[in-house]
Amino acid sequence: MAVLNEMHSGRIAELLDRIGRATHCLQFADGLNPAQWETLRYLARANRYSRTPTALAEYLGTTKGTASQTLRSLEAKGYIRREKRSADRRSVALDLTESGHAVMEQDPMARLEDAAADLPDDLGGALADSLTGLLRGLKTACGGREFGVCAQCGHLDSSGDGTARCGxxxxxxAREDRARICVEFHAA
Ligand code: SF4
Structure with missing residues (x-):
């Protein structure tokens, strides 16, 4: 590796670590902790196949027990609800309640999003692609599952008339489903 690249890679790793610590601090807000915010954010963004305790644990990179504890605390606060899926009584579907959607209006991570929104379009796109690549590399190293949206998924089966199916x-x-993150995502 060239010396210049080594300098960049060290600086990037340090900055990402510091951004991670700063965003961790930000998320002790409105009586919630970072794991609770991350869970609410996940449930707001995940598609119907992915709003389950198991998929949540995969996404957070935690155990099912830890994810269940977080879910119980959010349920007690009235921010989420669980429903048994009719097809399989053991399977549980999770959703944000009205209060859950309302508290998401105060999501502390919006401060980071606002800062990112100030980046020029081409730089923002390149940064998002680069960070996706870094995350993919780390997930491969850690054995974690990759989450993504339909547009980049190898299972997407779209036809010329604009309709799309999950292969x-x-x-x-539906169009809004295709923008949601999915536990079954498989990079195209
Ligand atoms: S196409 Fe891929 S991302 Fe979309 S629902 Fe199917 S498995 Fe999930």
Whole structure:
């Protein structure tokens, strides 16, 4: 590796670590902790196949027990609800309640999003792509599952008339579903 690249890579690793610590601090807000905020954010963004305790634990890179504890605390605060899926009584579907959607209006990570929104378009796009690549590399090293959206998924089956289906289960995907993150994502 060239010396200049080594300097950049060291600086990037340090900056990402510091940004991670800063965002961790930010998320002790409105009576919630970082794991609770991350769970609410996940449930707001995940598609119907992914709003389960198991998928949440995968996304957070934690155990099912720890994820369940976080879910119980959010349920007690009235921010989430669980429903048994009719097809399988053991399977649970999670959703934000109205209060959950309301508290998400105060999401402390919006400060980081606002700062990112000030980046020029081309730089913002390149940064997002680069960070996605870094995260993919880390997930591979740690054995974690990669989450993503339909547009970049190898299972997406889209036809010329604008309709799209999930190739895994044959379900039709509405436009808003295609923008949500999915536990079954497989990079195209
Ligand atoms: S196409 Fe891929 S990302 Fe979209 S729902 Fe199917 S598995 Fe999930």
């Amino acid at each position: 895994l289960n044959g379900d039709t995907l």
